[in-house]
Amino acid sequence: xxxxxxxxxxxxxxxxxxxxxxxxxxxxxxxxxxxxxxxxxxxxxxxxxxxxxxxxxxxxxxxxxxxxxxxxxxxxxxxxxxxxxxxxxxxxxxxxxxxxxxxxxxxxxx
Amino acid sequence: xxxxxxxxxxxxxxxxxxxxxxxxxxxxxxxxxxxxxxxxxxxxxxxxxxxxxxxxxxxxxxxxxxxxxxxxxxxxxxxxxxxxxxxxxxxxxxxxxxxxxxxxxxxxxx
Numbered sequence: 287x288x289x290x291x292x293x294x295x296x297x298x299x300x301x302x303x304x305x306x307x308x309x310x311x312x313x314x315x316x317x318x319x320x321x322x323x324x325x326x327x328x329x330x331x332x333x334x335x336x337x338x339x340x341x342x343x344x345x346x347x348x349x350x351x352x353x354x355x356x357x358x359x360x361x362x363x364x365x366x367x368x369x370x371x372x373x374x375x376x377x378x379x380x381x382x383x384x385x386x387x388x389x390x391x392x393x394x395x396x
Numbered sequence: 397x398x399x400x401x402x403x404x405x406x407x408x409x410x411x412x413x414x415x416x417x418x419x420x421x422x423x424x425x426x427x428x429x430x431x432x433x434x435x436x437x438x439x440x441x442x443x444x445x446x447x448x449x450x451x452x453x454x455x456x457x458x459x460x461x462x463x464x465x466x467x468x469x470x471x472x473x474x475x476x477x478x479x480x481x482x483x484x485x486x487x488x489x490x491x492x493x494x495x496x497x498x499x500x501x502x503x504x505x506x
Contacts, residue, residue, distance in 0.1 A: 293436070294502040295490030296415045305406045326403070344504040365493040365504045375485040380405030383475040392404040394454040394475045 298343065299372065303328050303336050308366060309373045311346065315361035345369070408453065409482065413438050413446050418476060419483045421456065425471035455479070 299305055303325055310316065310324035322333055337360060340346045345366040351357040362369075384392035409415055413435055420426065420434035432443055447470060450456045455476040461467040472479075494502035 289496065289500045289502055291490040291494040291496075291502045292419070292487045293416070294494055295486045296419065299486060300410055300412055300415050302410055305410050306403070309402070309406065363504075365489075368489055368493060372482065372485040372489055375482040376405045376409060377402045379475075379478055379482055380401040383478060384401040384404055386399065386401075390399045392399055392401045394473075 298345075299369075301336070301339070303333065304340065305373065305376070307333075307336065307340065308345070308362065308369045311360060311362045311366065312370050312373060315349075315359045317351075317357060317359055321360060340366075408455075409479075411446070411449075413443065414450065415483065415486070417443075417446065417450065418455070418472065418479045421470060421472045421476065422480050422483060425459075425469045427461075427467060427469055431470060450476075 306325045306328070307321065310321055316324065318330075318333070318337075321337075322328065322330065325333065328336075337346070337348065341348050344363055346360055346362050349359045349361070351359055380392070383394055385395065386392055416435045416438070417431065420431055426434065428440075428443075428447075431447075432438065432440065435443065438446075447456070447458065451458050454473055456470055456472050459469045459471070461469055490502070493504055495505065496502055
């Protein structure tokens, strides 16, 4: 198979929690707990693994603030910040096409 | 938790293969086999399941062309076509930030 940058970009962004993490960090660096609350529903082990992967992919950087107690801060890299355009497009679509049902859950067509 | 249309949009789009399927159908309706080749690497049972889910979500429509042999055509709904903006943003990012290594695989920073 031939590799394609667009196919690969989708491969990266379809990994669970990635877009939630990027969205959350777009308004500034966050510590692990704050990020965990913002992402919502992702357990700590999974979030840790995904953050390591995004760091290895150069989409974010991790800064250790203290070792005891362990505290770190996560910030988007330049390439990560540039994903703001993707998050904006998703937000625009969601606001236009997803409507709440009687329970407040959003669906296409409402 | 409060529901948010942007959070829900990310939930939908982070499901594996969804963005590949949307991207593939943006240039027109496709049959199952053609779609399967375009998406690449997704087995038939998984692709069938995902297509059913996207149909239930009103992102695409399925038209049965013949029952014997079974042939169907998949096309994006209006809300599905509107995801073209998201795919465009992803493509723009991928083309700008992902660079091939010696083996032709794409990474941030090349």
